[in-house]
Amino acid sequence: MNQSVSHKDTKTRKLFNYSALFVSVWQKRILLWFAPLSFLIIFFFLPLSRILLLTFDISTFTRENLWIAINVLGFTFYQATLSTLLTLLLGLPAAYFFARYEFRGKSLLRALTAVPFMLPTVVVAAGFNALLGPRGLLHNLFPLFSFPFIGTLTAILVAHVFYNTTIIIRVVGNALSSLDPKMEQAARSLGADLFRVWWNVILPLLRPSLFASSVLVFLFDFTSFGVILLLGASRFSTLEVEIYLRILKLPNLSLAALLSITQLICTLIFSILYARLVSRSTVQIAPRSAKTNIRKPKLFREKIFVAFFIFILSSFFFLPLSALPFRSLFRLEADRGQRGDVQPGFTTDYYKELFVNRRGSVFYVPPIQATLNSLGYASATVGLSLILGFPAATALARPTRLEKILDPLIMLPLGSSAVMLGLGFIISYGAWLTSPFLVPVAHTLVALPFVIRTLQPAIASIPQRLRQAASLLGASPFQVWKTIDLPILRRATLAAGTFAFTISLGEFGATLLISRPEYPTIPVAIERFLSQPGGLNYGQAMAMATILMTLTVLSILLIERFRLPNSGEF
Amino acid sequence: MKRFLFLFVFLLASCTSQETATPQSTEPQTLTVMTHDSFAVSEAVVKSFEEANNAKIVFLQSGDAGAVLNKAILTKDAPLADLLFGVDNTFLSRALEADIFEAYDSPALQEISDEFKLDSSNRALPVDYGDVCINYDKAYFAEKNIAVPQDLEDLTNPEYTELLVVENPATSSTGLAFLLATIAHYGDGFTDYWSALKENGVVVVDGWETAYYTNFSGSSGHGPQPMVVSYGSSPAAEVVFAETPPDDAPTASIIGPDTCFRQIEFVGILKRTERRALAEKFVDFMLGKQFQEDMPLQMFVYPVNPTAALPEEFVKYAQIPEQPASLSPDEIAANRDRWIQEWTDIVLK
Numbered sequence: 001m002n003q004s005v006s007h008k009d010t011k012t013r014k015l016f017n018y019s020a021l022f023v024s025v026w027q028k029r030i031l032l033w034f035a036p037l038s039f040l041i042i043f044f045f046l047p048l049s050r051i052l053l054l055t056f057d058i059s060t061f062t063r064e065n066l067w068i069a070i071n072v073l074g075f076t077f078y079q080a081t082l083s084t085l086l087t088l089l090l091g092l093p094a095a096y097f098f099a100r101y102e103f104r105g106k107s108l109l110r111a112l113t114a115v116p117f118m119l120p121t122v123v124v125a126a127g128f129n130a131l132l133g134p135r136g137l138l139h140n141l142f143p144l145f146s147f148p149f150i151g152t153l154t155a156i157l158v159a160h161v162f163y164n165t166t167i168i169i170r171v172v173g174n175a176l177s178s179l180d181p182k183m184e185q186a187a188r189s190l191g192a193d194l195f196r197v198w199w200n201v202i203l204p205l206l207r208p209s210l211f212a213s214s215v216l217v218f219l220f221d222f223t224s225f226g227v228i229l230l231l232g233a234s235r236f237s238t239l240e241v242e243i244y245l246r247i248l249k250l251p252n253l254s255l256a257a258l259l260s261i262t263q264l265i266c267t268l269i270f271s272i273l274y275a276r277l278v279s280r281s282t283v284q285i286a287p288r289s290a291k292t293n294i295r296k297p298k299l300f301r302e303k304i305f306v307a308f309f310i311f312i313l314s315s316f317f318f319l320p321l322s323a324l325p326f327r328s329l330f331r332l333e334a335d336r337g338q339r340g341d342v343q344p345g346f347t348t349d350y351y352k353e354l355f356v357n358r359r360g361s362v363f364y365v366p367p368i369q370a371t372l373n374s375l376g377y378a379s380a381t382v383g384l385s386l387i388l389g390f391p392a393a394t395a396l397a398r399p400t401r402l403e404k405i406l407d408p409l410i411m412l413p414l415g416s417s418a419v420m421l422g423l424g425f426i427i428s429y430g431a432w433l434t435s436p437f438l439v440p441v442a443h444t445l446v447a448l449p450f451v452i453r454t455l456q457p458a459i460a461s462i463p464q465r466l467r468q469a470a471s472l473l474g475a476s477p478f479q480v481w482k483t484i485d486l487p488i489l490r491r492a493t494l495a496a497g498t499f500a501f502t503i504s505l506g507e508f509g510a511t512l513l514i515s516r517p518e519y520p521t522i523p524v525a526i527e528r529f530l531s532q533p534g535g536l537n538y539g540q541a542m543a544m545a546t547i548l549m550t551l552t553v554l555s556i557l558l559i560e561r562f563r564l565p566n567s568g569e570f
Numbered sequence: 571m572k573r574f575l576f577l578f579v580f581l582l583a584s585c586t587s588q589e590t591a592t593p594q595s596t597e598p599q600t601l602t603v604m605t606h607d608s609f610a611v612s613e614a615v616v617k618s619f620e621e622a623n624n625a626k627i628v629f630l631q632s633g634d635a636g637a638v639l640n641k642a643i644l645t646k647d648a649p650l651a652d653l654l655f656g657v658d659n660t661f662l663s664r665a666l667e668a669d670i671f672e673a674y675d676s677p678a679l680q681e682i683s684d685e686f687k688l689d690s691s692n693r694a695l696p697v698d699y700g701d702v703c704i705n706y707d708k709a710y711f712a713e714k715n716i717a718v719p720q721d722l723e724d725l726t727n728p729e730y731t732e733l734l735v736v737e738n739p740a741t742s743s744t745g746l747a748f749l750l751a752t753i754a755h756y757g758d759g760f761t762d763y764w765s766a767l768k769e770n771g772v773v774v775v776d777g778w779e780t781a782y783y784t785n786f787s788g789s790s791g792h793g794p795q796p797m798v799v800s801y802g803s804s805p806a807a808e809v810v811f812a813e814t815p816p817d818d819a820p821t822a823s824i825i826g827p828d829t830c831f832r833q834i835e836f837v838g839i840l841k842r843t844e845r846r847a848l849a850e851k852f853v854d855f856m857l858g859k860q861f862q863e864d865m866p867l868q869m870f871v872y873p874v875n876p877t878a879a880l881p882e883e884f885v886k887y888a889q890i891p892e893q894p895a896s897l898s899p900d901e902i903a904a905n906r907d908r909w910i911q912e913w914t915d916i917v918l919k
Contacts, residue, residue, distance in 0.1 A: 122779055126791065129784050150775075150784070229776045234738040234918055248636045249740050250907050251664075327790075331813065349813050360612040361868060362629070423644060430645050433630075530779045531608055532870065533804040534811020538783060538790035 028477075029402055032391040036448070037406070039388050043441055044413050047424030054427065056257035065255055068242070069262050076238040077266075079153065079228075080221035083160035087217050090161055090316075091168025097309045098169055099176035101302070102294050109310065111556040112317050114166040114498065115549050118506025120523045121226030122530055123324060123545045124159065125150075128231070130323035151233030159227045162320065164217045170495045171213035171454055175206050177294065177491070178461070208278050208457040215274040216453055219267060219414045239263045243417040260420045267415025271408035278457075321549060328542035331535075350539035365525040367547065374505055374521040374551070380440035381447055381504035382497045388444065389451035389496060394485075396452065397459035410452055413445045421445075436519045443507050447500035454499060458492035459485065498559050505552060522548045598626045601848050604642060604651035604840075606635045610868040611861070619855050625848055635661060635743055642840065643668045652843040653852060655697065659834045659896075660746060662688055663903030671838035674850055678857035678875070686834050686874045688899055694836035697856050698871035701802035701830040701894050702747035703823035704734070707788030710796035719797075721826035722755055725767060732771035735785040735795040738918075740910050742777040747831040748799040749913055750902065754895035755828035760909075764916050774917060788821040802830060803870040806888040810867060825891035832894040835871065 098110055116124060132138050132149040149155050179202065187197045203210075225240045237245075239259050246256035297306045331345045357364035392410065396403050425433065425442075432438060462485060470480045486493075506523060520528075522544060529541035598620065609631065616627055632638045635656050642654050646668065657665045665671065671693035679687065679695065686696035711718050719725050725734060737745030753760045773795055775781045783791040786798035789808075805819040823830070837856055839849045855861055862878035865871055872880070872890070
């Protein structure tokens with residue numbers, strides 16, 4: 001049953017009555033799974049199966065519909081694979097760069113890479129357009145070097161890399177900084193070159209986190225919605241986009257149900273593949289302090305590498321985003337008839353205007369209230385997803401037969417269409433829809449797979465003998481968790497918490513649930529400004545987006561500064 | 571773990587009990603109004619209704635017009651609200667077919683012109699109207715010394731190559747309205763017209779926000795196209811939402827014959843409501859002068875009630891086409907999917 005227990009552990013195990021252990025293991029499993037599983041059943045499987053049963057119809061299996069499904073699936077798979085590979089191409093060296101080198105402004109740059117993750121797609125599209133669009137910065141600086149961007153596959157791929165690189169940086173970066181540098185040093189002293197060290201030592205050890213982060217990125221790309229719709233200029237369609245269209249625009253609910261089921265089955269297949277791969281590759285290693293791995297660049301080529309990556313990352317992540325604060329502080333209105341030479345003027349009007357309910361609207365969003373609402377929902381999401389994620393990840397890290405079945409199911413919320421699930425919520429929990437309580441629940445559904453997949457490889461890497469030693473010395477299970485798991489898992493927990501926080505902060509969620517205007521969040525406020533014409537509205541949307549960005553960077557910096565008391569430096 | 575679980579269950583229970591608690595007789599009655607995300611109204615106007623009727627109004631915003639209607643149809647047997655505002659003439663037939671509304675012959679209807687009353691049995695009552703028109707960037711046309719196109723035909727002329735951005739009718743109601751305008755004008759010949767527009771480099775985006783703020787040159791986004799499918803009232807909004815009041819609107823609408831499509835929005839009392847009397851009062855209120863005069867600057871639409879005075883910005887900068895395109899709701903309902911599919915095959919493939 002406990003496959004990953006090493007030989008040394010059998011000796012300690014003999015001290016227990018074997019059958020008693022077996023029973024207690026099952027009891028423990030039930031205890032671990034009770035909360036996360038109930039949550040998923042109540043808020044995911046039940047509403048989703050109700051809506052699918054209601055809408056699915058066997059007569060949908062016509063040749064025409066299957067052709068639509070296969071075509072869309074083909075493109076969805078194609079763009080997700082390309083996007084994931086490109087994200088790894090940037091993310092892996094970036095993860096190494098962050099995990100190994102110390103330099104000035106590192107935390108800020110790291111926080112910056114997470115910002116896109118929570119920005120509404122409309123805002124990101126505006127940012128890219130200001131940079132690469134036909135009248136963007138690049139075109140103005142180098143007129144010969146401009147190319148069509150919006151509406152191309154390139155735009156979709158770049159946006160996906162922009163959004164998801166942070167996943168690789170965080171998940172793989174964590175694993176990298178916990179690696180024991182002695183292994184590398186040993187390999188080097190035995191004559192292996194850099195390539196062989198990576199190929200034979202580092203990559204095999206990184207495999208679990210590499211698979212975990214890649215499968216998350218892949219699923220996010222696979223179910224991509226806003227990016228495809230906005231940057232694809234209607235020329236491309238993924239399953240998620242097609243489901244949305246078939247539910248809301250060209251109503252054909254049974255085709256939507258067919259597409260939803262296709263998407264769910266694909267997600268299930270990817271998750272099973274992932275579970276297979278990862279179960280073969282987990283190695284238990286004693287974790288090392290992140291500090292022993294981190295140092296300032298010394299050699300010339302290290303300095304070049306670091307400088308190069310600071311340049312690449314800051315321009316890739318900062319330039320498209322910089323358009324937002326710029327446009328929130330500078331007016332671009334030229335005198336009439338002189339459009340050619342636009343002279344930007346500095347203004348704080350947009351920010352001041354945020355605090356004025358000029359038209360006395362019921363739906364006016366006070367910026368401080370929106371910020372507080374966003375922070376409140378985000379904190380609740382972090383709490384809820386960690387409470388549910390920890391026991392699930394603990395169980396998954398030492399899989400029994402039960403976990404083999406449950407493991408792929410955990411990922412399903414990421415692979416289900418938000419619009420479809422939203423309808424399921426409405427028919428199942430219509431009476432509760434007005435409660436603000438459902439908002440963090442919905443955010444947790446998205447955040448939970450991230451939290452579990454971030455914690456799971458970290459928990460799996462903790463040597464079981466450490467725990468058993470503590471148990472033998474009389475520690476209660478909670479004490480074991482507190483003194484062994486928690487300190488080792490601090491980094492992974494922070495990463496998981498950061499994911500949950502940013503997911504909640506950026507989630508628009510209007511398609512998923514019915515929103516009560518009394519509890520607006522920042523993304524809701526941005527959408528509201530952008531839904532009406534006028535310079536002041538645009539400026540205020542940019543100002544609100546800037547507040548969201550600042551808030552994210554500050555929160556991430558704060559979370560990463562956060563140290564658990566008495567945990568010491570690992 | 572158990573403690574957390576307990577807390578979780580407790581939270582759940584407390585939330586539900588809050589919702590189901592029966593209000594005492596002295597407490598105001600709560601009326602729930604389901605609307606789309608673009609709905610807006612003044613606090614003062616809502617308050618005056620609440621105070622006069624000892625009521626509390628709760629607005630549920632449920633996505634765009636299509637999403638709201640879908641949600642209302644799905645929850646027909648256990649409605650989430652007492653009233654639904656925001657079904658327009660392109661969706662009207664679907665709402666009536668699904669039978670989600672109760673008829674109400676509001677006395678306020680007497681004042682309203684028959685051209686807006688599309689449902690003869692008054693299950694859906696008209697509240698506002700507006701025209702989807704092509705807006706143009708005045709400065710661009712003045713600077714380049716090009717004439718502004720006057721009708722749909724002009725748009726296929728080579729001098730307007732790559733100057734127009736439209737929304738995909740499959741994803742945007744604005745885009746659908748413009749497609750319907752071309753169908754009202756050309757009939758089945760709309761496919762040839764769109765082939766010509768495509769030939770002339772028409773730009774297609776997913777929705778109004780992208781079209782207006784990313785592609786249109788006359789808005790703050792300073793995009794590449796000087797013409798965009800937007801609303802007849804957008805030029806007025808550009809003035810209202812300017813930082814320093816300009817002496818003229820930066821944009822205007824092309825209001826030739828059939829270049830604009832008229833949208834009418836309706837309100838209806840949802841079947842199975844338990845607060846029918848209060849719901850009736852709210853419908854009367856929405857059609858009354860106070861609410862109707864508040865709408866233009868909140869939602870940038872026109873009042874259907876002719877006694878409601880228009881704000882100055884509307885009189886000056888918003889244009890009403892003399893001959894807006896229109897199609898009957900039944901015709902739209904019967905052909906909408908086919909039209910969108912044909913459009914997609916021509917323009918996007």
